[in-house]
Amino acid sequence: MKQSGILDRVKRIGILASYNGSGFQIIKKACDELILDAQVVVLVSNNSNAKALETAEQMQIPNFIINSKRYPDENIDEKIAKLFKEFNCDYIFCSGYMKIIGSKLISSFEEKIINTHPALLPSKYGGKGMYGRFVHEAIIKNKEKKSGVTIHFVNEKYDDGKIILKKELELSSDETVDTLENRIKDLESVAIIEAFKKLLA
Ligand SMILES: Nc1nc2c(c(=O)[nH]1)N[C@@H](CN(C=O)c1ccc(C(=O)N[C@@H](CCC(=O)O)C(=O)O)cc1)CN2
Numbered sequence: 373m374k375q376s377g378i379l380d381r382v383k384r385i386g387i388l389a390s391y392n393g394s395g396f397q398i399i400k401k402a403c404d405e406l407i408l409d410a411q412v413v414v415l416v417s418n419n420s421n422a423k424a425l426e427t428a429e430q431m432q433i434p435n436f437i438i439n440s441k442r443y444p445d446e447n448i449d450e451k452i453a454k455l456f457k458e459f460n461c462d463y464i465f466c467s468g469y470m471k472i473i474g475s476k477l478i479s480s481f482e483e484k485i486i487n488t489h490p491a492l493l494p495s496k497y498g499g500k501g502m503y504g505r506f507v508h509e510a511i512i513k514n515k516e517k518k519s520g521v522t523i524h525f526v527n528e529k530y531d532d533g534k535i536i537l538k539k540e541l542e543l544s545s546d547e548t549v550d551t552l553e554n555r556i557k558d559l560e561s562v563a564i565i566e567a568f569k570k571l572l573a
Pocket residue numbers: 466469470471472473474487488489490499500501502503525526527528529530531532533
């Protein structure tokens with residue numbers, strides 16, 4: 373583990389999640405086990421029913437619901453950016469976050485917002501509508517021979533940012549959406565940690 377100098381401090385990670393936050397849990401575990409020299413300091417969800425909120429609460433990680441329904445008169449993107457700044461986040465990780473991130477948040481965290489996409493990019497399996505099971509359904513429907521995970525920086529467009537790393541897998545002849553989803557999640561658990569090790573080095 374890198375020795376921290378006097379001016380260094382453990383890097384602080386903010387999470388954006390819409391549902392379960394599986395990637396968030398992977399990162400938190402790696403931080404707790406000192407595999408990553410970082411700490412998860414705050415979680416934001418757009419979805420008041422997100423399981424990720426409960427998980428954060430159980431872990432005593434500050435967690436917030438920020439969406440336009442709850443804050444109809446505020447710029448949601450600015451509100452999220454302000455909160456992550458208040459928590460002195462060094463990085464933001466999108467753990468199954470299903471909303472477009474706007475320019476304010478992107479400019480506040482240039483090349484510091486990281487997303488995990490459950491397919492190989494660039495490809496037709498990225499962009500608007502390509503999230504969660506929809507990605508795997510399209511891959512299976514099109515009889516693709518391979519898929520994978522892409523960890524990338526977030527820019528203004530969906531799934532278009534600079535790629536940090538990719539991991540591939542070959543589809544089996546009897547692959548289903550369920551088996552592919554599970555295999556991609558397993559691959560993600562390796563890719564996310566490898567990507568953060570690269571960033572934190
Ligand atoms: N500016 C960016 N914002 C986000 C990115 C990004 O790369 N740039 N990545 C997404 C995550 N993502 C793919 O990895 C993704 C998530 C959601 C969608 C999508 O089509 N969403 C629907 C709404 C779905 C819902 O409300 O549940 C939509 O926009 O119509 C595409 C890609 C996170 N944000």
